[in-house]
Amino acid sequence: MSSFTRLTVLTSVLILIFAVCSIKETAAQELRTYNLGECALESGEMIEECVIGYRTVGELNAGGTNAVLLPTWGFGTSEEKLASENYVGPDGWVDPDHHFVIVVDAFGNGVSSSPSNSRTQPGEAFPQLTIRDMVRAQHRLLTEELELNGLHGVVGISLGGMQAFEWATTYPDFVARAVPVVATPRLSANDLLIIDLFKHLLLGAVVEGCGSECENLARETTQTFFRVMLRTPEHWDRTLSRDDVPGFLNQVRDQAQNLPDTYDALTQVRASSMMDVSEPFDGSLDRAANAVQAEMLIVVNDPDLLVTPEPSRRFAELAGARLLETNSDCGHQAFLNACAGEEITAAIRDFLW
Amino acid sequence: MSSFTRLTVLTSVLILIFAVCSIKETAAQELRTYNLGECALESGEMIEECVIGYRTVGELNAGGTNAVLLPTWGFGTSEEKLASENYVGPDGWVDPDHHFVIVVDAFGNGVSSSPSNSRTQPGEAFPQLTIRDMVRAQHRLLTEELELNGLHGVVGISLGGMQAFEWATTYPDFVARAVPVVATPRLSANDLLIIDLFKHLLLGAVVEGCGSECENLARETTQTFFRVMLRTPEHWDRTLSRDDVPGFLNQVRDQAQNLPDTYDALTQVRASSMMDVSEPFDGSLDRAANAVQAEMLIVVNDPDLLVTPEPSRRFAELAGARLLETNSDCGHQAFLNACAGEEITAAIRDFLW
Numbered sequence: 001m002s003s004f005t006r007l008t009v010l011t012s013v014l015i016l017i018f019a020v021c022s023i024k025e026t027a028a029q030e031l032r033t034y035n036l037g038e039c040a041l042e043s044g045e046m047i048e049e050c051v052i053g054y055r056t057v058g059e060l061n062a063g064g065t066n067a068v069l070l071p072t073w074g075f076g077t078s079e080e081k082l083a084s085e086n087y088v089g090p091d092g093w094v095d096p097d098h099h100f101v102i103v104v105d106a107f108g109n110g111v112s113s114s115p116s117n118s119r120t121q122p123g124e125a126f127p128q129l130t131i132r133d134m135v136r137a138q139h140r141l142l143t144e145e146l147e148l149n150g151l152h153g154v155v156g157i158s159l160g161g162m163q164a165f166e167w168a169t170t171y172p173d174f175v176a177r178a179v180p181v182v183a184t185p186r187l188s189a190n191d192l193l194i195i196d197l198f199k200h201l202l203l204g205a206v207v208e209g210c211g212s213e214c215e216n217l218a219r220e221t222t223q224t225f226f227r228v229m230l231r232t233p234e235h236w237d238r239t240l241s242r243d244d245v246p247g248f249l250n251q252v253r254d255q256a257q258n259l260p261d262t263y264d265a266l267t268q269v270r271a272s273s274m275m276d277v278s279e280p281f282d283g284s285l286d287r288a289a290n291a292v293q294a295e296m297l298i299v300v301n302d303p304d305l306l307v308t309p310e311p312s313r314r315f316a317e318l319a320g321a322r323l324l325e326t327n328s329d330c331g332h333q334a335f336l337n338a339c340a341g342e343e344i345t346a347a348i349r350d351f352l353w
Numbered sequence: 354m355s356s357f358t359r360l361t362v363l364t365s366v367l368i369l370i371f372a373v374c375s376i377k378e379t380a381a382q383e384l385r386t387y388n389l390g391e392c393a394l395e396s397g398e399m400i401e402e403c404v405i406g407y408r409t410v411g412e413l414n415a416g417g418t419n420a421v422l423l424p425t426w427g428f429g430t431s432e433e434k435l436a437s438e439n440y441v442g443p444d445g446w447v448d449p450d451h452h453f454v455i456v457v458d459a460f461g462n463g464v465s466s467s468p469s470n471s472r473t474q475p476g477e478a479f480p481q482l483t484i485r486d487m488v489r490a491q492h493r494l495l496t497e498e499l500e501l502n503g504l505h506g507v508v509g510i511s512l513g514g515m516q517a518f519e520w521a522t523t524y525p526d527f528v529a530r531a532v533p534v535v536a537t538p539r540l541s542a543n544d545l546l547i548i549d550l551f552k553h554l555l556l557g558a559v560v561e562g563c564g565s566e567c568e569n570l571a572r573e574t575t576q577t578f579f580r581v582m583l584r585t586p587e588h589w590d591r592t593l594s595r596d597d598v599p600g601f602l603n604q605v606r607d608q609a610q611n612l613p614d615t616y617d618a619l620t621q622v623r624a625s626s627m628m629d630v631s632e633p634f635d636g637s638l639d640r641a642a643n644a645v646q647a648e649m650l651i652v653v654n655d656p657d658l659l660v661t662p663e664p665s666r667r668f669a670e671l672a673g674a675r676l677l678e679t680n681s682d683c684g685h686q687a688f689l690n691a692c693a694g695e696e697i698t699a700a701i702r703d704f705l706w
Contacts, residue, residue: 189598201574204570237661
């Protein structure tokens with residue numbers, strides 16, 4: 001073994017140990033819940049026994065000016081978020097040594113109020129909600145329970161990024177910095193087609209008469225669709241050989257058991273399908289962008305088969321926001337370290353700190 | 354109305370009348386069938402009571418040198434093929450005034466032997482076959498029934514183009530010119546993922562216990578997936594507004610009734626999934642390309658979400674074939690007149706005539 005190889009191995013082991021330790025540390029942050037009573041929704045319906053889950057890391061400073069909100073991505077939880085890559089940590093997007101980090105569970109993720117955990121509105125009886133409804137309830141958490149007067153920043157990926165867009169337009173004077181990553185202020189026509197497909201794939205598992213074999217097949221197909229569309233054709237052709245495909249597909253199908261409860265997933269997918277920050281501004285994206293007071297860093301990747309980057313580009317122009325456009329073949333997962341993560345992390349740190 | 358406008362309207366009406374008449378003329382060609390008895394398949398199984406449907410237009414010349422074969426695309430029939438756009442006609446890809454055109458129905462299309470029309474091997478009992486099996490049976494039709502000694506050309510789109518690739522590599526001294534359009538000599542890893550998804554979507558309609566509501570949903574989802582993936586995100590965002598999407602999706606779902614019998618569709622999708630001209634050449638695409646004696650014009654479009662253009666590009670290089678690469682946002686449907694059809698038609702006419 002050459003000294004270079006030995007050094008590399010040693011470095012890798014040290015990085016691994018460090019990574020495992022920091023994951024344990026951050027993942028250990030306890031889940032807390034806030035009971036909001038009833039949550040009124042835009043539809044006129046309400047979530048009964050409305051609960052939001054969240055975890056905090058770091059301390060609020062004396063001036064109350066260092067709070068950063070991280071909403072969860074689609075089907076994700078605050079626990080996963082804290083354990084994933086380097087979003088929270090000394091080399092992360094946010095650093096608990098400087099920031100009071102609040103990771104908040106989005107409705108429908110099985111932790112905050114969801115079809116799967118609602119006592120009085122379970123499954124199909126759970127009301128349909130919007131991304132704006134998620135953000136309004138989070139505003140109550142931050143003001144009523146955590147007694148904050150504002151946020152230093154809100155940073156979110158995908159569904160989390162949609163929440164960041166909503167925060168910036170719905171509570172313009174509460175948010176100093178907003179960073180939506182691979183998200184959109186308003187779905188494009190193609191996004192609407194893709195999300196409709198996703199919704200129908202999910203419905204396949206709960207359609208009348210669908211037994212266990214039918215349900216398994218539907219969940220496997222949904223999981224495969226989701227996994228394939230997360231990346232790009234270029235990515236799969238670059239990273240998989242033809243011979244790899246059967247093993248990869250088996251692995252993906254085995255993960256179908258990780259898919260959330262179907263009604264939970266439907267709640268978040270339907271909320272995403274209605275994503276439109278311009279809706280309270282008479283459908284004008286221009287007026288929505290003009291309402292924003294926060295500084296914004298909008299991160300998109302092109303290509304992204306799940307969320308078209310164009311509406312984000314346009315919003316950045318209208319709002320005078322900074323735009324970071326990466327070109328990773330990882331598609332919707334460009335933010336991962338193995339993809340364009342380093343570039344994105346550097347930009348977010350630079351912007352937030 | 355200005356004279357220019359009047360002229361435009363008159364021209365449009367004349368073009369329309371001409372188009373309708375030429376469709377009627379070609380579509381009137383009668384379906385003929387050839388009974389092959391048994392068709393031995395690569396799997397070792399056989400199609401019992403094996404039948405191929407076909408239609409011919411034009412006359413074989415004295416030297417027998419003007420026959421052009423048009424195999425059908427996925428789920429397509431010889432009737433549709435003759436009625437579609439301008440593949441066969443005076444301004445078409447082939448011209449019955451010059452060519453003896455044979456449009457052949459591919460196995461599994463509901464006209465030639467298929468799960469839906471087999472008396473002794475219906476539905477699930479129908480044996481699995483390959484694109485090469487389709488071509489071998491077509492070779493029997495051309496030599497045994499039509500007594501041809503060779504083909505001036507074989508031209509096919511998508512599944513039809515896969516058959517053109519197989520013709521060129523399996524019967525190298527029978528084919529003088531081969532034109533595969535938006536097809537592939539061997540599926541890429543991404544193609545294998547997409548086609549596996551397609552297969553599982555189809556299976557959703559016939560999974561155990563799936564009743565009529567489940568079957569309708571599965572067919573609608575399959576149809577939506579197919580329609581969306583036929584084009585590209587850029588295309589949908591360019592041609593549809595957000596408000597158009599619900600109407601478009603309703604229209605697509607209504608067309609789910611046009612989807613073929615599920616086992617027919619599965620037969621062709623599975624055959625496509627095994628497409629690999631290199632298989633009889635120990636997996637060497639180089640050796641397969643070297644076997645080709647035909648002149649080839651290989652047409653691909655980039656982007657194409659259903660069939661990756663890269664393997665076609667590589668085959669063109671290895672075989673010294675002409676490559677036409679268009680860049681239409683119509684994706685897999687680039688060959689349509691409203692897309693890159695004019696450019697493609699001109700190239701094919703130039704090549705074949």
